[in-house]
Amino acid sequence: MAAEYIIEMKDINKSFYGVKVLHDVNFKLRPGEIRGLLGENGAGKSTMMRILNGIYSKDSGKVLINGEEKHFSLPKDARDAKIAFVHQEIALSSNLTIAQNMFLGLEKKKGMFLDDAAMRKAAIESIESLGLDLNVDTLVGTLSVAQQQMVEIAKALTQDARVLVLDEPTAALSEKEVRFLFQQMRRLKGKNVAIIFISHRLNEIEEITDTLTVLRDGCIIVDGTPTQGLTSNEIIAMMVGRNVTQFFDGEKPKGTDEIVFEVNNLCNDRVKSVSFQLKRGEILGFGGLVGAGRTEVMRAIFGLDPVEGGEMRLHGQRIVNKSPRQAIQNQFGFVSEDRKQNGLILVHSIARNLTMNVTSSFIKGIRYDKAKEKKIVDEYGAKLSIKMSGIDQLCQYLSGGNQQKVVISKWLASGSDVLIMDEPTRGVDVGAKSEIYRLMHQLAQEGISIIMVSSELPELINISSRIAVMHEGELNKIFEHEELTQYDADTLQKRIMFYATGERD
Amino acid sequence: MTVEKNKRMFKNIFQGVGGAFFALIIIVAALCIFTDTFATRLNFVNLLKQITCNCLLSFGLTCCLITGFPDLSVGSHVALATVEVCMFQNMGLSLELSILLTLVIGVVIGATNGFIFSRTGMPAYIVTLGMQNVLRGIAYVLTNGGAVIVANDVGMRFFNLSNATIGNWIPYSTLILVVSFVVINTMLKRTVFGRHMYAVGGNSSTAVYSGIDVKNIRLIVYTISGLLAAMAGVLTASRVYSGQPTTGVGFEGEAIASAVLGGVSFTGGIGTLSGSLIGILIMGVMSNGMNLLQINYYWQLVVKGVIILVAVYFDQVKRSKVK
Numbered sequence: 001m002a003a004e005y006i007i008e009m010k011d012i013n014k015s016f017y018g019v020k021v022l023h024d025v026n027f028k029l030r031p032g033e034i035r036g037l038l039g040e041n042g043a044g045k046s047t048m049m050r051i052l053n054g055i056y057s058k059d060s061g062k063v064l065i066n067g068e069e070k071h072f073s074l075p076k077d078a079r080d081a082k083i084a085f086v087h088q089e090i091a092l093s094s095n096l097t098i099a100q101n102m103f104l105g106l107e108k109k110k111g112m113f114l115d116d117a118a119m120r121k122a123a124i125e126s127i128e129s130l131g132l133d134l135n136v137d138t139l140v141g142t143l144s145v146a147q148q149q150m151v152e153i154a155k156a157l158t159q160d161a162r163v164l165v166l167d168e169p170t171a172a173l174s175e176k177e178v179r180f181l182f183q184q185m186r187r188l189k190g191k192n193v194a195i196i197f198i199s200h201r202l203n204e205i206e207e208i209t210d211t212l213t214v215l216r217d218g219c220i221i222v223d224g225t226p227t228q229g230l231t232s233n234e235i236i237a238m239m240v241g242r243n244v245t246q247f248f249d250g251e252k253p254k255g256t257d258e259i260v261f262e263v264n265n266l267c268n269d270r271v272k273s274v275s276f277q278l279k280r281g282e283i284l285g286f287g288g289l290v291g292a293g294r295t296e297v298m299r300a301i302f303g304l305d306p307v308e309g310g311e312m313r314l315h316g317q318r319i320v321n322k323s324p325r326q327a328i329q330n331q332f333g334f335v336s337e338d339r340k341q342n343g344l345i346l347v348h349s350i351a352r353n354l355t356m357n358v359t360s361s362f363i364k365g366i367r368y369d370k371a372k373e374k375k376i377v378d379e380y381g382a383k384l385s386i387k388m389s390g391i392d393q394l395c396q397y398l399s400g401g402n403q404q405k406v407v408i409s410k411w412l413a414s415g416s417d418v419l420i421m422d423e424p425t426r427g428v429d430v431g432a433k434s435e436i437y438r439l440m441h442q443l444a445q446e447g448i449s450i451i452m453v454s455s456e457l458p459e460l461i462n463i464s465s466r467i468a469v470m471h472e473g474e475l476n477k478i479f480e481h482e483e484l485t486q487y488d489a490d491t492l493q494k495r496i497m498f499y500a501t502g503e504r505d
Numbered sequence: 506m507t508v509e510k511n512k513r514m515f516k517n518i519f520q521g522v523g524g525a526f527f528a529l530i531i532i533v534a535a536l537c538i539f540t541d542t543f544a545t546r547l548n549f550v551n552l553l554k555q556i557t558c559n560c561l562l563s564f565g566l567t568c569c570l571i572t573g574f575p576d577l578s579v580g581s582h583v584a585l586a587t588v589e590v591c592m593f594q595n596m597g598l599s600l601e602l603s604i605l606l607t608l609v610i611g612v613v614i615g616a617t618n619g620f621i622f623s624r625t626g627m628p629a630y631i632v633t634l635g636m637q638n639v640l641r642g643i644a645y646v647l648t649n650g651g652a653v654i655v656a657n658d659v660g661m662r663f664f665n666l667s668n669a670t671i672g673n674w675i676p677y678s679t680l681i682l683v684v685s686f687v688v689i690n691t692m693l694k695r696t697v698f699g700r701h702m703y704a705v706g707g708n709s710s711t712a713v714y715s716g717i718d719v720k721n722i723r724l725i726v727y728t729i730s731g732l733l734a735a736m737a738g739v740l741t742a743s744r745v746y747s748g749q750p751t752t753g754v755g756f757e758g759e760a761i762a763s764a765v766l767g768g769v770s771f772t773g774g775i776g777t778l779s780g781s782l783i784g785i786l787i788m789g790v791m792s793n794g795m796n797l798l799q800i801n802y803y804w805q806l807v808v809k810g811v812i813i814l815v816a817v818y819f820d821q822v823k824r825s826k827v828k
Contacts, residue, residue, distance in 0.1 A: 324713060
């Protein structure tokens with residue numbers, strides 16, 4: 001007889017270098033259950049999942065699969081126990097085809113040789129069972145991030161998993177793709193597959209999960225509580241242990257009437273005739289589905305991509321940003337969506353990163369004014385309350401939120417008037433999120449004009465003075481400040497989605 | 506107070522290369538104990554002469570590696586420069602003009618490397634590997650494979666450049682090393698350009714987003730490496746009094762190994778010139794010591810190869826730890 005629980009983790013403890021990261025963790029999961037796993041960054045979610053995956057070994061406690069005690073020392077052991085993981089970062093080889101990726105490490109063989117026909121057949125079945133329209137001979141590198149994510153899930157399914165662990169699978173997905181993913185999750189649930197769903201997006205947790213497990217500081221706060229009936233604020237309170245306002249609750253910056261920056265009919269191969277105006281002291285939100293061309297507009301403005309048509313005006317004067325260098329001279333700043341790739345030099349110190357754009361203000365010829373450098377770092381460190389052990393601490397040791405603050409400081413130090421922020425809160429925890437919102441608000445009040453690209457609707461709605469919505473390279477709609485105040489949050493989300501999917505009045 | 510200041514300076518110079526510095530002391534101590542020829546004036550002068558070439562190449566490679574990628578053409582560049590500087594003199598040009606021309610050609614070769622790498626986006630490894638063969642080939646073509654002896658060295662001025670000493674202790678060529686060290690160290694530590702070199706090597710994409718002129722920084726860094734390789738060639742020629750198209754094989758490997766031993770990261774963005782200097786001294790003392798201990802040259806190659814592997818391995822370990 002099958003056990004009641006497909007997974008049972010009992011009194012799991014784990015320490016790293018004497019620091020306890022999991023305290024007596026107890027976790028139970030039934031077949032066919034969709035469980036939301038929640039906690040701030042560093043709460044122990046990943047450690048817990050890595051123990052389940054066999055990447056980390058536990059210090060004490062038991063892991064029972066289907067009532068039987070198991071010892072996982074390698075990811076292969078978890079795979080053999082029919083537990084499949086889809087990690088946050090895509091772990092596919094871009095130079096291999098979909099079918100090859102799906103059987104990577106599990107290749108089917110005929111005698112000594114690969115049995116490609118059998119693998120292709122199984123891959124096609126799996127892709128079709130997910131309702132995907134993809135050719136299994138396509139190279140993974142040519143797929144969109146969302147498609148790759150689906151291939152990851154298909155791969156997990158070819159292993160005939162009884163438990164599927166999805167670690168922030170929606171981070172890179174557009175709203176439409178999230179819908180599709182949820183549909184698949186419900187279908188798997190119908191087949192009695194248990195799913196552990198990790199996400200920072202509460203609305204998704206509320207929508208898709210049956211029950212919740214909340215971790216805080218390595219302890220289980222609740223395990224298996226039904227999701228229904230809990231409000232977002234109650235869930236957040238469990239995670240952070242105090243009542244916080246879910247998002248930024250202050251009044252939105254209205255901005256002045258002074259037009260700082262203007263874009264008229266901006267075009268290139270990804271952007272179709274985009275026009276908008278940016279006022280002093282406002283936060284102009286850019287919403288839309290992933291791939292709608294929002295980042296591309298920002299790249300063109302900042303001189304990273306060529307502009308083929310249209311004009312830009314700063315304070316009424318026509319300007320051209322042919323390179324980031326020129327954009328910076330024109331007082332633009334760009335907090336890019338991928339801070340590790342484009343925002344920071346992880347192996348360098350906070351001081352180095354923060355002063356990167358203003359080095360020439362304290363190094364003149366061979367005269368290096370270290371005191372002045374420190375003054376700049378201290379000033380922004382204090383203003384943005386960056387948590388650091390010293391200005392020489394390397395950025396790779398900082399949390400996501402603090403890294404983001406260093407990137408923002410870098411642009412503030414160089415005196416940016418127009419600050420473009422692409423997904424400013426991606427990969428930062430709830431606490432740091434609201435801190436960044438407060439900071440953006442403060443900057444707007446100090447007269448900085450902010451353009452914020454965001455894929456999270458609540459973020460857009462809560463922070464923006466006005467919201468521009470894009471669809472397939474076109475700017476479809478701009479919600480003015482008055483319009484934003486006239487709707488309630490729910491209606492507004494629907495209105496934004498309406499324009500983001502390409503509908504028009 | 507001065508003690509305090511000295512202490513701080515000492516700490517700054519050897520920051521992050523504690524292990525290498527310790528290894529150097531051990532090797533020197535061992536050689537002092539196990540040979541009676543190591544700790545002599547003659548050997549000291551000899552050692553300074555021996556490290557000159559690798560030292561200049563290593564300074565150049567340190568700049569290249571800090572900016573992200575190595576320059577593999579420096580070994581054959583040395584060979585070509587030895588040939589050039591001797592041929593120019595045999596053509597009747599003055600010593601000064603011959604050296605100047607060799608250095609100018611060095612700058613052009615380095616700039617060519619840098620230009621191709623930064624403008625075409627071809628990998629630096631391939632560009633400089635190709636240049637390695639081109640330069641070696643030209644050196645052979647110019648000499649038909651044989652050595653070029655300087656026929657007419659008035660007053661032995663060319664010879665003395667590497668071989669005459671100050672007060673019987675310091676070869677003149679060592680002064681060139683000191684000046685090079687001071688100039689490059691200042692550039693790395695105290696100029697905006699140096700700052701930007703580290704930024705480009707640490708994360709070139711972030712550097713682009715910060716408006717740093719990545720292409721021209723790469724161009725200039727490879728030009729510096731070319732200039733230093735030409736200088737190394739001039740001094741090598743003056744030491745043996747001839748141009749040798751066969752010299753310099755594998756010098757780039759030794760120069761890279763010295764830099765990496767001294768804490769310069771193979772993946773860019775990390776390292777100091779003082780660290781490299783320690784690496785250079787380790788490599789120099791090792792080969793000098795092995796000669797004194799009469800270890801077969803072929804075995805010396807094996808030992809050096811192992812040192813390179815070990816140094817890069819430690820760099821790897823260090824990096825995976827910080828991740």
